[in-house]
Amino acid sequence: MKINSDIRAVLITTLSLFIPSLSAAAQMTQDLSLPNNTTIKTEGNIRTIEGGTQVGGNLFHSLKDFSVPTGTSAHFNNGLDIQNIITRITGGSVSNIDGLISTNGTANLFLINPSGIVFDPNARLDIGGSFFATTAEAIEFADGSEFSATNPQAPLLTVDIPIGLRFNGNSGSITVQGAGEGLLAASGRNTPIARNTETIGLEVQPGETLALIGSDITLQGGNITAEEGRVELSSIETGIVTLNPAFKGWILGYEKTSSFKDINLLQQSLVDSSGGFVVLQGKDISINDGSTVLNQNLGSQSWEGVTINASESFKMSGTSPDGRFVSLLRTESIGSGIGGNVNISTKQLVVEAGAQFGTRTYSAASGGNVTVNASQSIKLFDFSPSNPIFTSGIYTTSTSNTFGKSGDITVSTGSLEAKNGGLITSSTLGNGSGGNVIINAVDSIVLTNSVELINSGRSFIPSYLASESYTQGDAGNLTLNTLKLIIGERSFVNTSTLGSGSAGTVTINAPNIEISGSINSSASIAIQTAQRLFGSPPVPSGASGEVIINTEKLNIFNGGRISVRNQGSGDAGKININANNIEIANEGGVTATTAVGQGGDINLNSQNIQLNNGIISATAGTNGTNANGGNINIETGTLVSQRDSSITANAFEGRGGNIKIDSQGIFLSADSKREQCDFVR
Numbered sequence: 001m002k003i004n005s006d007i008r009a010v011l012i013t014t015l016s017l018f019i020p021s022l023s024a025a026a027q028m029t030q031d032l033s034l035p036n037n038t039t040i041k042t043e044g045n046i047r048t049i050e051g052g053t054q055v056g057g058n059l060f061h062s063l064k065d066f067s068v069p070t071g072t073s074a075h076f077n078n079g080l081d082i083q084n085i086i087t088r089i090t091g092g093s094v095s096n097i098d099g100l101i102s103t104n105g106t107a108n109l110f111l112i113n114p115s116g117i118v119f120d121p122n123a124r125l126d127i128g129g130s131f132f133a134t135t136a137e138a139i140e141f142a143d144g145s146e147f148s149a150t151n152p153q154a155p156l157l158t159v160d161i162p163i164g165l166r167f168n169g170n171s172g173s174i175t176v177q178g179a180g181e182g183l184l185a186a187s188g189r190n191t192p193i194a195r196n197t198e199t200i201g202l203e204v205q206p207g208e209t210l211a212l213i214g215s216d217i218t219l220q221g222g223n224i225t226a227e228e229g230r231v232e233l234s235s236i237e238t239g240i241v242t243l244n245p246a247f248k249g250w251i252l253g254y255e256k257t258s259s260f261k262d263i264n265l266l267q268q269s270l271v272d273s274s275g276g277f278v279v280l281q282g283k284d285i286s287i288n289d290g291s292t293v294l295n296q297n298l299g300s301q302s303w304e305g306v307t308i309n310a311s312e313s314f315k316m317s318g319t320s321p322d323g324r325f326v327s328l329l330r331t332e333s334i335g336s337g338i339g340g341n342v343n344i345s346t347k348q349l350v351v352e353a354g355a356q357f358g359t360r361t362y363s364a365a366s367g368g369n370v371t372v373n374a375s376q377s378i379k380l381f382d383f384s385p386s387n388p389i390f391t392s393g394i395y396t397t398s399t400s401n402t403f404g405k406s407g408d409i410t411v412s413t414g415s416l417e418a419k420n421g422g423l424i425t426s427s428t429l430g431n432g433s434g435g436n437v438i439i440n441a442v443d444s445i446v447l448t449n450s451v452e453l454i455n456s457g458r459s460f461i462p463s464y465l466a467s468e469s470y471t472q473g474d475a476g477n478l479t480l481n482t483l484k485l486i487i488g489e490r491s492f493v494n495t496s497t498l499g500s501g502s503a504g505t506v507t508i509n510a511p512n513i514e515i516s517g518s519i520n521s522s523a524s525i526a527i528q529t530a531q532r533l534f535g536s537p538p539v540p541s542g543a544s545g546e547v548i549i550n551t552e553k554l555n556i557f558n559g560g561r562i563s564v565r566n567q568g569s570g571d572a573g574k575i576n577i578n579a580n581n582i583e584i585a586n587e588g589g590v591t592a593t594t595a596v597g598q599g600g601d602i603n604l605n606s607q608n609i610q611l612n613n614g615i616i617s618a619t620a621g622t623n624g625t626n627a628n629g630g631n632i633n634i635e636t637g638t639l640v641s642q643r644d645s646s647i648t649a650n651a652f653e654g655r656g657g658n659i660k661i662d663s664q665g666i667f668l669s670a671d672s673k674r675e676q677c678d679f680v681r
């Protein structure tokens with residue numbers, strides 16, 4: 001039959017009016033596979049899901065399709081005696097959620113769709129219990145039965161609680177989309193991160209669990225919140241994720257999981273379980289574009305913090321497009337409870353382009369600790385291109401005007417490399433003490449700054465490892481254990497104080513050490529910026545710490561330094577070096593200096609010491625002061641000093657220190673300098 005163009009146009013227009021409603025109706029259909037099937041009632045923009053099969057406290061629903069279009073809601077009309085609403089999607093289509101999902105009472109909701117789930121920007125939750133969105137193939141129960149979404153035969157339903165989610169390698173992904181507006185402001189010296197409580201996103205009631213468990217999980221500007229509860233993002237390929245109900249929410253286990261997939265946080269996404277716990281479990285996990293994983297301790301109770309388990313790699317990179325937010329993982333103590341810990345386990349850790357992770361306390365409570373286990377390598381590279389203040393690193397901080405102690409940092413890895421601003425530091429800006437930093441690297445620790453950066457003339461933050469005090473609190477200790485330590489030009493390892501607190505002790509155990517940067521413990525005069533921002537005094541009064549080095553081979557060259565220094569009123573610390581061979585060349589040096597206080601002592605114990613345009617010096621006092629110089633004690637088999645090298649123990653007006661050399665062979669060139677030496681052969 002031939003239809004003229006006018007009639008065809010009328011038919012197309014008429015049919016187009018019905019297509020949206022037909023499409024909308026197809027968003028949610030039952031599959032008729034249960035003893036008592038699910039029914040769906042539509043009233044305006046509300047779809048009410050009723051019926052289903054109840055067994056004890058479990059209510060089972062089986063749907064062919066399940067999506068919630070923009071401006072609509074899906075309401076599970078369960079009885080108040082229901083503990084778990086378990087809903088499987090069997091039709092093979094992705095669930096697209098851009099409206100509201102709600103339930104009655106305090107029931108937990110399990111949404112199972114092996115084909116995939118997408119939460120669009122308007123997706124919201126209004127449920128009383130915990131929420132599990134998963135692309136698992138089946139949910140398992142304690143009695144051995146299961147509720148399968150890929151084999152939806154009439155199941156043997158059970159009153160038992162669910163104990164596991166099974167993945168066989170064919171599951172879909174989970175995506176959460178949003179506008180990337182989860183935060184209002186980044187943290188400041190005395191102000192924690194400001195969360196945007198008006199932002200639409202996925203959120204459960206306080207104390208509950210919000211879990212996304214799928215094969216590949218991506219947040220694109222999405223927001224996930226479980227205040228005082230738990231957020232679990234688990235990317236699973238094969239195996240079983242165990243489910244364990246807790247006093248509040250649920251705890252997930254991965255001991256039966258064989259392999260994992262990836263998790264990506266992009267476009268200023270936010271994962272927030274303030275007062276709770278965050279777990280990210282996957283293969284390759286990344287936090288990019290100014291995205292944030294946050295846990296703020298708001299009250300008196302201590303919480304677990306943030307755990308990242310990445311079977312292959314964990315990577316953090318970059319800032320938001322406007323440069324306001326760095327890619328960040330942090331716990332913050334705001335209330336009286338101890339801050340949450342940060343625990344990271346992976347093979348390869350990469351933090352670059354200004355990204356950061358760590359803990360911070362704004363209260364009298366101690367900040368959380370940071371523990372990193374990266375079996376192969378850690379790379380901390382570069383600062384933010386838009387702002388060199390944002391430098392890639394691992395931090396724990398106690399802020400000003402608080403007595404809370406900074407958290408400790410413990411790092412274990414195969415090799416650690418920090419370049420162009422990469423750093424690890426524990427700092428105190430107030431009355432609380434700084435945390436201890438312990439780094440164990442099986443192969444090497446390498447700190448460098450590129451020649452291009454050094455010669456660029458730009459202001460930049462160098463690569464360093466440190467424990468620091470800016471005002472009253474004592475700095476923590478810094479310990480490095482590795483086979484090889486390389487500290488390149490303008491890089492440094494130190495403990496320091498800018499105020500009345502004491503600097504901690506630097507301890508290095510490494511068979512091979514190369515230094516063209518510096519290792520030091522110091523009390524230093526703060527620059528104007530530090531005085532203005534952190535309240536550091538114009539002149540420090542705290543004491544320097546000690547530097548202890550145990551090595552086989554120590555090479556200090558090209559202006560490199562091992563030193564203790566006090567530019568204020570306090571005394572210098574001590575330097576103790578035990579080595580087989582020490583070479584100090586090309587203006588490299590071992591020095592102890594003070595402005596007013598007692599000079600520091602230098603103790604060298606080595607089989608062989610060679611100075612080639614090198615310096616060993618203990619100097620005290622400046623013009624108008626009468627501080628006494630420190631002592632230099634050298635025990636060595638052979639001492640060679642040439643090319644204008646010097647060994648000195650001076651005081652500007654006070655008494656110079658003593659130099660004692662105990663050696664079987666001393667060879668001094670004519671241009672070498674030594675003062676007040678007591679030679680023992």
